[in-house]
Amino acid sequence: MAASQRSGSSDGDDHHRGESPEEEQEQLELRRGPWTVDEDLTLVNYIADHGEGRWNSLARAAGLKRTGKSCRLRWLNYLRPDVKRGNFTADEQLLILDLHTRWGNRWSKIAQHLPGRTDNEIKNYWRTRVQKHAKQLNCDANSKRFKDAMRYLWMPHLADADDHRRRLLHAHHHHHHTADFFSSATAAAAAGIVVTMPTTSSSDSLATAESYDDGTAGIYASFHAAGEEMLVSGGAAAGEWAAPETSQERTMWPSAVAEQSTAVMQVAGGGGQFEDPELSGWVQGFSEGITENFWALEDIWKIQ
DNA sequence: AACTTCCGCAACCGCATACCT
DNA sequence: GAGGTATGCGGTTGCGGAAGT
Structure with missing residues (x-):
């Protein structure tokens, strides 16, 4: 799995801290690091119902406290049903x-x-x-x-x-x-x-x-x-x-x-x-x- | 068994480009 | 076409388990 407590400054989707109370609030709520099973299920189910794309709004609509970018990556690299696993032949x-x-x-x-x-x-x-x-x-x-x-x-x-x-x-x-x-x-x-x-x-x-x-x-x-x-x-x-x-x-x-x-x-x-x-x-x-x-x-x- | 080092991989970052409005 | 937002890409990070001592 991956880093769980990265403290890097900002993602492309992130905003700078302290810009405004709302943004700061939103910022603090955003999760990062490894995905939990619940998050995976949420994302998979949401995409099953609504399809993929428009990742930022998807993340919000699905109730995921993740950036759209993070959701997209998780889906494309891991959750997509046709992702092949195992060693390369x-x-x-x-x-x-x-x-x-x-x-x-x-x-x-x-x-x-x-x-x-x-x-x-x-x-x-x-x-x-x-x-x-x-x-x-x-x-x-x-x-x-x-x-x-x-x-x-x-x-x-x-x-x-x-x-x-x-x-x-x-x-x-x-x-x-x-x-x-x-x-x-x-x-x-x-x-x-x-x-x-x-x-x-x-x-x-x-x-x-x-x-x-x-x-x-x-x-x-x-x-x-x-x-x-x-x-x-x-x-x-x-x-x-x-x-x-x-x-x-x-x-x-x-x-x-x-x-x-x-x-x-x-x-x-x-x-x-x-x-x-x-x-x-x-x-x-x-x-x-x-x-x-x-x-x-x-x-x-x-x-x- | 305890500790250290190594290393694979998921997830992140910054940037570029595409796509609106 | 300027400005803003979303998406995609390539490079990098660092957690956590395996291997080594």
């Missing part, structure tokens, strides 16, 4: 990574492409997880180098997530540990990766990327290589991503999408290169032996 993490590459800290814009996720959540995720990982790896979270490495790390987990009879990693690539993946794919990594995302679906979130008019979809194909093929995700993405628990969510994440969407990851024995010429060696450095860096990466995944 590999798909979502990759998508965030890619969209952040493209748009930077435009959290709201990024959130528009992750249904059920709020800008606040994504922002927190980025700051707490991603930046921490970058720090552990001693590089900048915004650097291409870091992002390429993270993609490379996460890609195999798209497959892991899709463990329902769909062990897609072929033969000796059929592992669950990043360590195994690394040891077997190190050379490939040094050479590069090809990722293709057949566009057989149109309504899942990965597919959403395909529709970007600015070419975001191409991000998924930004690795280049040739060589033996490794199927990484056959709809794992959408299937696991959905993890629907309610019929409402199921509507949002049709299972058919999971059946159709596939991603093919090719790990090469030679050929292409990461766009960052230094990356291949850098990644290889990770995987040579069991380095401290490596285990940090293992832990990183577990944390996700």
Whole structure:
């Protein structure tokens, strides 16, 4: 939960203290800090009856001693029925990574492409997880180098997530540990990766990327290589991503999408290169032996 | 068990922009 | 179009629980 006794000066909706007796009175009545269950219920019920919007008047009409701003935030980030909870899936993490590459800290814009996720959540995720990982790896979270490495790390987990009879990693690539993946794919990594995302679906979130008019979809194909093929995700993405628990969510994440969407990851024995010429060696450095860096990466995944 | 440090996340703040009147 | 208000965004804070000592 959050701060409960913040004494910060003034919110955008606040007025200065002591302007007038009425304002001071109103000011003293305003609550801040964590929301109580009663407040949540009040807000939810009011919105159910009257709809959202016009937050200041809504707050007053609902009898909430909160700023409209606070009510809006509580609703959008927590109470809204379609807010998705829980850890980000590999798909979502990759998508965030890619969209952040493209748009930077435009959290709201990024959130528009992750249904059920709020800008606040994504922002927190980025700051707490991603930046921490970058720090552990001693590089900048915004650097291409870091992002390429993270993609490379996460890609195999798209497959892991899709463990329902769909062990897609072929033969000796059929592992669950990043360590195994690394040891077997190190050379490939040094050479590069090809990722293709057949566009057989149109309504899942990965597919959403395909529709970007600015070419975001191409991000998924930004690795280049040739060589033996490794199927990484056959709809794992959408299937696991959905993890629907309610019929409402199921509507949002049709299972058919999971059946159709596939991603093919090719790990090469030679050929292409990461766009960052230094990356291949850098990644290889990770995987040579069991380095401290490596285990940090293992832990990183577990944390996700 | 008691204490300290770390860290995730909800909520806040200030500012920018959109939307009235 | 000036002034006021509402909404939205991105950055920041600090509570509280987990992990470490």
